[in-house]
Amino acid sequence: MRMIATGLLLFMAASFLAARELSALFPHPAWGFAIAFTEAAMVGGLADWFAVTALFRHPLGLPIPHTAIIPENKDRIADTMAAFLRTNFLTPAVVARRIQGFNLAQAAGNMLIEQRSGTQSRLRDGAANLLADLLESLDEEQFGGMVKSGLKKQLTKLNLAPLLGQLLQTAIADRRHPPVLDAFIRWAALTIEANEDLMRDIIHKRAGALLRWTGLDDKVANAVLDGIYKLLAETLVIPDHPIRAKIEEGLATLAHSLLHDPEMQEKVARLKEEVLANPAMSHWLDGMWERTRGGLLRAVRNPQGLMKGSLGLSIEQLGRTLVEDEELQLLVNRFARRTLVGSVSRYGDEIVRIVSETVKRWDARTVTGRIEGAVGRDLQFIRINGTLVGGLVGVLIHTVDRLL
Structure with missing residues (x-):
């Protein structure tokens, strides 16, 4: 889109020069309208290019005042973004209102039934592969040592x-x-x-x-x-x-x-x-961890086989109970609402603080790149619209000037 907007601006400049030359060779009143359109289009396109560029960087690298607005104010933007998130989304009243009509228990039950029937095999297989890759990527000795150490500590x-x-x-x-x-x-x-x-x-x-x-x-x-x-x-x-x-x-x-x-x-x-x-206890824990890890890997690598067994049947029965038992749905939904609202009330400030501190830790180029990447196409449409609208305004001004 940036190339299109820039190409349109260059096309208007070339058209302006061509119209000037042709008007001298072939005099006609229509050339005045063409020259007015292309001239005003260049002005509008350049003005909007300057405005769009000034949001993210200094135009042409020149330290013009009030340019590179986002990089220069990224800390204030981070605080404002966090405050907006906290005020409009992470408040107990807003969260409670948003989930008031949502039947979480029924949705979870339907998902469990569909997982058993295989209609959501892509989701299930994707989650299984992700878990398997995670287990295989972990260092066996280091992670196994952590598990055994934690188990020994608890014992x-x-x-x-x-x-x-x-x-x-x-x-x-x-x-x-x-x-x-x-x-x-x-x-x-x-x-x-x-x-x-x-x-x-x-x-x-x-x-x-x-x-x-x-x-x-x-x-x-x-x-x-x-x-x-x-x-x-x-x-x-x-x-x-x-x-x-x-x-x-x-x-x-x-x-x-x-x-x-x-x-x-x-x-x-x-x-x-x-x-x-006793060293025998360590050997036993080693064997138990390897058997557990191997069993998990086999299970997640073959989720369809796992869901066809007794575990899958139990999951399906749980899903049907959640779908059919209205009293259980009421209890689960009430617990979920209270838990989520309570979590927002307790940890809402921590969540927005993470957002604010994360944005503040980004360097100016990262902030600029991510925001420009999110809204870049629309910004280039501003340049295109500015070029075309500027040209139309130029034609309008030229028309009024000829009439008067």
């Missing part, structure tokens, strides 16, 4: 004993421990059965020479093993067996100690520190 701060005590106490109160206890008893029986020959050999070695000479050691081993099997079976099938009661009593005592005994809590804390300091 170090965690007071583990009361948490374990509360979990154990809740499990006992809800009767969730009997299946675990039954599984432990079955595991113990299978372990003894798998190592029966070893136990018989131990009893044989511990028995006296007399028992071995008489062959009673085999009977003792059989009796011991039968007794153990019988005890485990009875403990498994009898709900109020004394051993089961003792185990439950021990679990309750352990839960109470974890919650209220400082000595027990100190033991758990020391054990936690020893585990975290």
Whole structure:
């Protein structure tokens, strides 16, 4: 557009010279109108070129007063822009009014349903590729070290004993421990059965020479093993067996100690520190991070496959619930409005301060380039209009002059 506007101005200059020469060779009253048009068009085009250029730089590099207006006043423009943004957009009343009729919950539900059905595959695939590229661009060792360091720091701060005590106490109160206890008893029986020959050999070695000479050691081993099997079976099938009661009593005592005994809590804390300091823990965290990162990469590289599975079904169900449940929509929309309005109220000044400071940090050439790039075409139309309107005004003045 700058080339077109400049070309039009040069065309008017060439036409003016040509009209002057032709009027001398071929005298005619019409040449006066042509000369008036082109002469006034040049004046209008040059005037508007000066005005447009003076906004962004010194015309022809000359330090003419009141030129290069935007570069010279970029700090004031930044403050004015930030104040305008704060006053007209980032106020609680304006934000609340703008989102009053917007059903955020329904829109989110429709998006989730469409993501499941694949109608927004470009958006989903684009977001997935972006996330995958981000994960692959991060330094594996550095980022993995940050993740592991952060996880270790959180585990170090965690007071583990009361948490374990509360979990154990809740499990006992809800009767969730009997299946675990039954599984432990079955595991113990299978372990003894798998190592029966070893136990018989131990009893044989511990028995006296007399028992071995008489062959009673085999009977003792059989009796011991039968007794153990019988005890485990009875403990498994009898709900109020004394051993089961003792185990439950021990679990309750352990839960109470974890919650209220400082000595027990100190033991758990020391054990936690020893585990975290063990190199095996670091190796485990390394493996866990690599598996997690690999799983994320596989998932985001194949978003369609991910959405077809149970996760996609859950997302679709959540979307349908948001679309169909009006009461849930009301709660979600109310929460979103309060959150957004509260955020604007708390952080509005910080947001506009970021805008102001960002513009102020730009150098004059950056500010000029970005503003001129945003409105440049319209500015060149001003030059074109000035050239044409100037020419028409010149014709009008020439006409009035001839009539008078």
